[in-house]
Amino acid sequence: MLGGLLGFWVLGVGPAFGQAAGTAVSRPANAYFDAAMAEAARLYEDLESEQALAAVTRAKRLARTEEERSRAAIYEGLVLADLGRREEARASFRAGLLLAPGAKLPAKVSPKVEGDFESVRQELAAVRKPVDAPVRPPVVEEKPVVLAPPQVAAVPAPGVDLKADARERGTRRVPTVSWVLLGTGVVAGGVGSILGLQSRGNVNNAREADLSADVSGHLDDARGQAVVANVLFGTALAAAVGAVTTYFLMGESTEGGR
Known part of the structure; x- marks a missing residue:
């Protein structure tokens, strides 16, 4: 009897376990995905949204x-919409439609959820359309080439000395008034210098004189000569300043009049 049971286990149960093990090894990977999706659909139909x-x-x-991935993302959007998480649901719809633009809703939903799903599809289509459109090369408009006229060097008129003309333009004329004032200043300065020397000589004579009357006379002469010399020096300075001023003012006006 024991041998029969062992034979039964070897011939019957053994192959069953071997078959089950072989099935588990050869089971395709997407079967697990399908099973998880079927479980999510069952829970969603039973209104078990959190478990779904x-x-x-x-x-x-x-x-x-x-x-x-597209199927899972879209179904996730359905469950999130059922939970009232609208923005997250739209994000899941967007992820699923990016992977499969022609995908459809896997279950019957409310018009609001269907409207969100289709609006996301339209947004993606509007973004995708400019990218898919062929890029045309820009049309380059040919413009006529306009050649600049040749530059001709200016030819001076016959009989005109350009160097002499340039020298004349570069020379600044000294006005007559400036010469007069300058001469006046020189004369006044020379006379003032002479009187200044005479004034100093009278001061020296006053120091060497013995009589008080002679000393007073020399000092009076020295004072008068000193006053006149100072006046002349002032006149010479004023004349020099006037000569320089009239040179710049009248010289510029003379050049401007040319």
């Missing part, structure tokens, strides 16, 4: 292709 969200989160981790 956890199931679809597992499905997102098990996704291997863009189509599977």
Whole structure:
């Protein structure tokens, strides 16, 4: 009897375990994703939104292709919309439609949720359209080339000495008034110098005189000569300043009149 039981286990139960083990090894990877998505759909239909969200989160981790990631993201958007998390739902819709622009909602939903889903699809289409449009090369408008006229050097008129003309322009004329004032200043300065020397001589004579009357006379002469010399020196200075002033003022006006 024991041998029969052992034979039964070897012939019957053994192959069953071997078959189960072989099935587990050869099971395709997307079967786990499908199972998680089926669980999320069942919980969503039973209004177990929190558990459905956890199931679809597992499905997102098990996704291997863009189509599977798109399905999981869109279904996640449905569950989030059912939980009242509208902005997060739109973000999940956007992620799913980016991977599969032609995807559709996997279940019947309210018009509000369907409107959000389609509005996200339109936003992505509007952004994608300029990118997909072919870029045309810019049209370059050819402009006629305008050649500048040749520059001709100016030819001086016959009989005109350009160097002499330049020298004449560069020479500044001294006005007559400046010469007169300058001469007056020189004469006044010379006379003042002479009187100043005479005044100093009278002072020396006063120091050497013995009589008080002679001393007073020399000092009076020295004072008068000193006063006149100072006046002449002032006149010479004023004349020099006037000569310089009239040179610049009248000299500029003379050049401007040419």
